[in-house]
Amino acid sequence: MFAKKIAAYAILGSMLAFGSAQAHEFKLGQIEIGHPYSRAMLPMAKVGGGYFKITNNGPADRLVSVKSERAESVELHEMKMNGAVMEMRELDGGIAIPAKTTVELKPGSYHLMFMNVQQPFKEGEMVKATLVFEKAGSVDVEFAVGPVAGDKGSEAHAGHGR
Numbered sequence: 001m002f003a004k005k006i007a008a009y010a011i012l013g014s015m016l017a018f019g020s021a022q023a024h025e026f027k028l029g030q031i032e033i034g035h036p037y038s039r040a041m042l043p044m045a046k047v048g049g050g051y052f053k054i055t056n057n058g059p060a061d062r063l064v065s066v067k068s069e070r071a072e073s074v075e076l077h078e079m080k081m082n083g084a085v086m087e088m089r090e091l092d093g094g095i096a097i098p099a100k101t102t103v104e105l106k107p108g109s110y111h112l113m114f115m116n117v118q119q120p121f122k123e124g125e126m127v128k129a130t131l132v133f134e135k136a137g138s139v140d141v142e143f144a145v146g147p148v149a150g151d152k153g154s155e156a157h158a159g160h161g162r
């Protein structure tokens, strides 16, 4: 009986792993979360980014907050050019997701910041988080951690290096 249970879990586990490597997409009602990913962090780094695509096939909604056990808090940020200066700010009101549109969180634009991370993200691991929408509710997702950001990525997160 016990052995059977273990075998069942093992199969389920490998299916989940396979599924996330292939499609790596999450659904919440009419909202699709495409390919959440992050970057490996340097050993002393405390802050990590988070990126994904939100496809909203339903009515207007809003990404209001994000939680993760891997961070003290997760902030929603926006990056914008102000003249020649790249500026970053926290979005207190969340990120608006208009009806029937796709909003992309990516370097140099909207993104998540995992704040005060105790165990730096490592390449190849999956970081769990929960996205909370104003109307649709919340959905658990996993961020695939890729290699340490190159020149482009690190410039996208200039000012976060503390």
Ligand SMILES: [Cu+2]
Pocket (backbone or CB within 6 Å): 077, 078, 088, 111, 112, 113, 160
């Ligand atoms: Cu930021």
